[in-house]
Amino acid sequence: SVSIPIWLRMSGMRFLLIALSSLAVRSSSSSGRHPFNHRHETGHYRLLTNFVHPFRCLLVHNPPKFSQRIRMSTSVEENGDDASSSNDIAFISRIILQQQQQRSSSSLLVPVGYEISSIAVVNDIVQANAHGKIISIVSVASDECPSLAHHATEIFCKTVSAATYAASKKTWNDLRRTLIYARTEARFYSEFLPPLRRRCGLPSWNIAPECLHASCDLNGLVEENEPADLPQGAVSTGLPSLSQLAGRGGRIVLSSISDHDQESPLDPLRVAACLESLASFHAASVGDHELLSSASQRLSRHGGSYHLLVRNPTELEKMEVGWKQFAQEFADVAPPGFFESDRMLSFGRRMKYMASWISHQISPLPHDPFATIVHGDAKAMNMFLPPPQKANGALGSPSMLPLLIDFASTGIGFGMSDVAMFITHAVKPSDLRDGGEKQLVDGYVKQFRTALHQQKNCRSSIKNNTDGSMEYLFPDDVATRQYKLACVDYCRFVLGRFWAKASPASFAKSANNRNVVLVNRNWDAAEYFIQKIDGYLADFETERGAEYVDQVL
Secondary structure, eight states, X not given: OOOHHHHHHSOHHHHHHHHHHHHXXXXXXXXXXXXXXXXXXXXXXXXXXXXXXXXXXXXXXXXXXXXXXXXXXXXXXXXXXXXXXXXXXXXXXXXXXXHHHHOOSSSOSSOTTEEEEEEEEEEEEEOSSOEEEEEEEEEEEOTTSSOOOEEEEEEEEEEEEHHHHHTTOSSHHHHHHHHHHHHHHHHIIIIIHHHHHHHHOOTTOOOSOOEEEEEEEOTTTSOTTOOSOOOTTSOOOOOOXXXXXXXXXXXXXXXXXTTOBOOSSOOHHHHHHHHHHHHHHHHTTTTOHHHHHHHHHHSOSSOSTTOGGGSOHHHHHTHHHHHHHHHHHTTTTSOTTTTOSHHHHTHHHHHHXXXXXXXXXXXXXXXXXXXXXXXXXXXXXXXXXXXXXXXXTOTTSGGGSOEEOOOTTOEEEEHHHHHHHHHHHHOOHHHHTTTHHHHHHHHHHHHHHHHHHHHTTTOTTOOBOTTSOXXXXXXXXXXXXXXXXXXXXXXXXXXXXTGGGOOHHHHHHTTTOXXXXXXXXXXXXXXXXXXXXXXXXXXXXXHHOHHHHHHHO
16 A cells, blocks of 8 residues: 555655565565464453464554644555454554653553554454454654664453444443443553552552553443342343444453463462462452542452352252253262262252352452452463462562452452462462362462552551551451351352353363363362362351251252
């Protein structure tokens, strides 16, 4: 799309540099490789290596100074995915201009004194409820600079289009859930992450990627103050018309973290690092009642997409039958007699009758002790791990901790809900046996207390008691009880959502899918989990008394 007059107006060196950068980008696309060593794979940031967009280099004709409007010419046609790419690139161009004018980011996408040479969509990232793109930005030194060195960076653009996802949703409940996820994540990045970073009092606190933009427009679809976590079936209207959906949705632009990695299951060292990240995240809002009250209204009253209130009621109704089917499917895989004890025969019934009580115990109000903002989907693939060479010997530095991503289910809860989900999702049973699980949980509790202690001088709501301990110190008995409650609560979700239809064949099919919870793809992990939950259930049945046990068993 570059005309000959434009070529003639470009200096020989400038044109050569831009042409070479464009050639490198195009050649990388044809070979399926990322030119800047992009490594993200499965999970919400999963790259589809078999479907990679060709790089669409958008050469800037006579790159302007940033005091002028950025004008770019592109050969991308305005249809289908190409139209989406063009829209995203135009949006990124406006962010770059805003950064240069306002110096609104700690890390400018295009450094001062540089001009854009190319912007390209380098990879599509297909997600269940959003469409992501990795976008490469290459800039070169301007005429005023003697050097012609180039600068390259990447960003992640996540878009949720109401009209696009309506085609794949059967009911308004399904589409609303997708749109609410987008709203919750945009609100977290724009309204809650900045004050959390300020309140923690640590300049280097880096718990999530830098957010360059976050917005969500659901006007006419969802009321501004409509709660995120309405019960299943509370909204039963039909799908809106295409005219109502047009232009509605959300967009988030994040800085790239290409040097980080994802993995599941994780070794104990990396598990400990992820738990430290969670501890730091949870501690940042404990005791801040004003922030928590706001989060319960603006994010989710109950954090977690698996909270009992928002799950399909049929999961609980069919739990007894689902457990019997699971036991039949895995009878030949399990140890002899594993499913034959009275407690195992009634495991599904016990889970069903305990579910509401457990959920109530693990669902704090914003003013309750130890209430915090939880991630809500704390699986291993939502943790971006720093490179090993950076992590070794430096796990205590906040800048070197794993980063959390995907805050679509964020809301109010106890931090142990995230811990229980994470350990269930990402830790091999061999690393949990013989005291390994207790060591991991104790490590989280220690880091949680440490994070609270570091913040006590920055937060008036955290005070020292006369004996020198903190008002919000996390007692061992409270931590242990919350962890057990959270494990049983998550097992209720796994049993109702996954195990009712599981089989050895489905486990084998998902064995290497790192985005699937380990207890739904590995029998050893499932066996350990069931035995653990059986013991925790027995503890809570004893707590509720003999009359309750007689009624259920």
